[in-house]
Amino acid sequence: MNILTLEDIRKTLGAKTVFSSVTLGMEDQERVGLIGINGTGKTTLLSIIAGLTEPDGGKLTMRKGLRVCYLPQNPVFDPGISVLENVSAFIHGKEEHWNTDGEALAMLQRFGIDDPACSPRLLSGGQRKRAALAASILTPCDLLILDEPTNHLDHDMIEWLQNWLEHFKGALLLVTHDRYFLDEVTETIWEIDRKNVYRYEGNYEIYLTRKQERLNFALAAERKMAALYKQDLAWMMRGARARSTKQKAHIQRFEALRDRDQIIEERNVAISSLSTRMGNKTLELYDISKAFDGKTLFRDFTYTFLKTDRVGLIGPNGCGKSTLLKIMMGELTPDTGHVEVGQTIQFGYFGQENRLPSNDARVIDTVKDVAEYIRTKEGLVSASSMCERFLFDAEAQYAPVGKLSGGEKRRLYLLLVLMASPNVLILDEPTNDLDIQTLQILEDYLDSFAGTVITVSHDRYFLDRVVNRIFSFEADGLLLQSEGGYEEYREHKLSRSGKASRQEISQPSRTDHAEKASHKSSGKPRQESVKKRLSYLEQKEYDEIEGLIDALTRRSEELAAQMAENATSYTKLSELSKEKDAVDAELETKIERFIELQELVDSLK
Numbered sequence: 001m002n003i004l005t006l007e008d009i010r011k012t013l014g015a016k017t018v019f020s021s022v023t024l025g026m027e028d029q030e031r032v033g034l035i036g037i038n039g040t041g042k043t044t045l046l047s048i049i050a051g052l053t054e055p056d057g058g059k060l061t062m063r064k065g066l067r068v069c070y071l072p073q074n075p076v077f078d079p080g081i082s083v084l085e086n087v088s089a090f091i092h093g094k095e096e097h098w099n100t101d102g103e104a105l106a107m108l109q110r111f112g113i114d115d116p117a118c119s120p121r122l123l124s125g126g127q128r129k130r131a132a133l134a135a136s137i138l139t140p141c142d143l144l145i146l147d148e149p150t151n152h153l154d155h156d157m158i159e160w161l162q163n164w165l166e167h168f169k170g171a172l173l174l175v176t177h178d179r180y181f182l183d184e185v186t187e188t189i190w191e192i193d194r195k196n197v198y199r200y201e202g203n204y205e206i207y208l209t210r211k212q213e214r215l216n217f218a219l220a221a222e223r224k225m226a227a228l229y230k231q232d233l234a235w236m237m238r239g240a241r242a243r244s245t246k247q248k249a250h251i252q253r254f255e256a257l258r259d260r261d262q263i264i265e266e267r268n269v270a271i272s273s274l275s276t277r278m279g280n281k282t283l284e285l286y287d288i289s290k291a292f293d294g295k296t297l298f299r300d301f302t303y304t305f306l307k308t309d310r311v312g313l314i315g316p317n318g319c320g321k322s323t324l325l326k327i328m329m330g331e332l333t334p335d336t337g338h339v340e341v342g343q344t345i346q347f348g349y350f351g352q353e354n355r356l357p358s359n360d361a362r363v364i365d366t367v368k369d370v371a372e373y374i375r376t377k378e379g380l381v382s383a384s385s386m387c388e389r390f391l392f393d394a395e396a397q398y399a400p401v402g403k404l405s406g407g408e409k410r411r412l413y414l415l416l417v418l419m420a421s422p423n424v425l426i427l428d429e430p431t432n433d434l435d436i437q438t439l440q441i442l443e444d445y446l447d448s449f450a451g452t453v454i455t456v457s458h459d460r461y462f463l464d465r466v467v468n469r470i471f472s473f474e475a476d477g478l479l480l481q482s483e484g485g486y487e488e489y490r491e492h493k494l495s496r497s498g499k500a501s502r503q504e505i506s507q508p509s510r511t512d513h514a515e516k517a518s519h520k521s522s523g524k525p526r527q528e529s530v531k532k533r534l535s536y537l538e539q540k541e542y543d544e545i546e547g548l549i550d551a552l553t554r555r556s557e558e559l560a561a562q563m564a565e566n567a568t569s570y571t572k573l574s575e576l577s578k579e580k581d582a583v584d585a586e587l588e589t590k591i592e593r594f595i596e597l598q599e600l601v602d603s604l605k
Contacts, residue, residue, distance in 0.1 A: 036192030038407025126152030281342030315473030348422025359402025
């Protein structure tokens with residue numbers, strides 16, 4: 001059953017057309033993820049659907065009696081009453097919630113608001129967002145609209161919210177950069193692209209495949225139209241005259257092709273890896289400790305960062321992650337211990353708060369204040385060219401910074417940090433307010449970054465994609481080291497908790513093992529020795545098998561292409577089909593063997 005319909009929705013903000021003609025529908029209990037580059041109008045579309053913004057044209061139709069709850073990107077609180085009173089006042093349908101204050105208090109505490117009786121003025125931006133999220137969750141509704149709900153949530157909160165939304169009975173429309181979150185809670189993707197909105201059935205993973213299919217089709221059609229336009233242009237240049245109905249139609253076709261909205265390859269935030277040369281000494285921490293108001297954030301932390309380190313810091317909100325970053329950069333002094341920084345170290349800091357100049361400054365001038373030219377692998381690149389790579393076209397470059405959307409300001413801030421060519425890149429919640437496309441290119445940039453990366457992030461996908469070591473803040477103030485990304489950390493954490501519980505119940509003590517070892521005459525068989533490493537042949541096979549898999553995959557694709565080219569020749573097609581079946585069978589065998597070897601390698605760690 002349809003709960004809302006958008007018909008030919010149009011919207012212009014200033015001189016910028018946000019939507020040209022949007023027609024969409026949403027079903028009861030449907031779960032929709034809205035994505036798009038920052039500045040394309042995601043928040044505007046949510047606000048139109050929530051009834052807070054009027055479109056310039058078109059029609060929004062909703063089912064009679066539809067209850068809508070909207071979590072904005074930047075919620076506003078009444079400063080004259082407490083946080084708890086704000087949340088309780090926000091919750092509608094009190095007849096269904098006889099103990100609104102009690103529920104609100106419990107939900108606020110779940111989201112890390114320890115003093116709900118305080119004034120909203122005392123809350124940080126992240127705390128205000130979490131308090132508003134608590135209110136949205138408790139508000140009875142048929143359609144829940146969430147704008148960046150995962151921002152400022154720690155990992156446990158994100159997983160709790162993900163589970164809650166999976167059991168939510170109403171329809172859901174949300175904007176989020178968290179790709180794992182999108183995969184788990186959505187079944188439809190709406191993508192805003194060049195003033196239009198495209199609908200894809202399936203979650204984010206399926207969307208990626210179907211979007212590429214759409215782009216391939218559109219680009220193929222564009223190439224055909226471009227070739228036709230070239231022919232028509234040559235015809236016109238020969239001095240065509242509208243002497244007949246046929247010639248008039250030909251001229252009209254030429255003009256339609258000339259004036260069409262051309263499909264171009266999708267623009268990406270592309271930048272070569274830029275960094276300043278780093279000496280032998282990097283960043284070294286010795287027995288670092290820090291406490292605030294009698295609470296120990298971390299203690300006895302010693303670590304020497306390597307040139308190629310990709311380190312993630314995780315932990316609940318308020319545990320001291322940002323504080324540790326500031327100590328590394330010398331902005332704060334530790335209570336105990338000391339920090340040593342190499343002479344060649346140049347920090348690049350991408351923090352939670354945008355450090356941008358006054359709102360009157362133009363985008364291009366802001367970039368030029370950092371560097372008018374930068375040296376990349378391709379040679380010198382101008383500030384204007386770098387702006388283009390970061391999706392600021394010629395018009396946007398001369399716009400005041402204050403006119404940019406929140407996400408565009410984050411993108412500009414990121415550009416300024418990278419243009420300074422740091423060799424130690426410190427990223428404090430880099431995924432907040434950045435669109436998915438920018439995140440993908442940032443991740444690709446970090447792959448080739450010739451320096452150290454230290455990041456605080458609650459984005460599980462980003463951590464899995466970027467880091468190779470994680471330090472987690474534990475309750476006792478110690479930092480626990482885990483190799484790999486977030487999924488490996490999660491497995492290690494589950495393994496530790498499971499091992500501890502099993503040891504308490506059934507594991508024998510070291511003394512028991514020693515006693516058993518001493519009774520060799522007991523007649524019990526000797527325990528087999530634990531395997532310490534791969535054999536020579538297993539190691540050789542493990543080193544070579546991925547290359548074999550790649551080669552077989554390429555051969556299978558080549559045979560599939562040849563089969564398509566020889567579709568009319570039964571004999572040739574039969575030969576190619578047999579060869580492809582054999583290659584595919586061998587490929588499947590190699591993949592199964594690779595999985596076996598990988599499990600063996602993992603068990604030896």
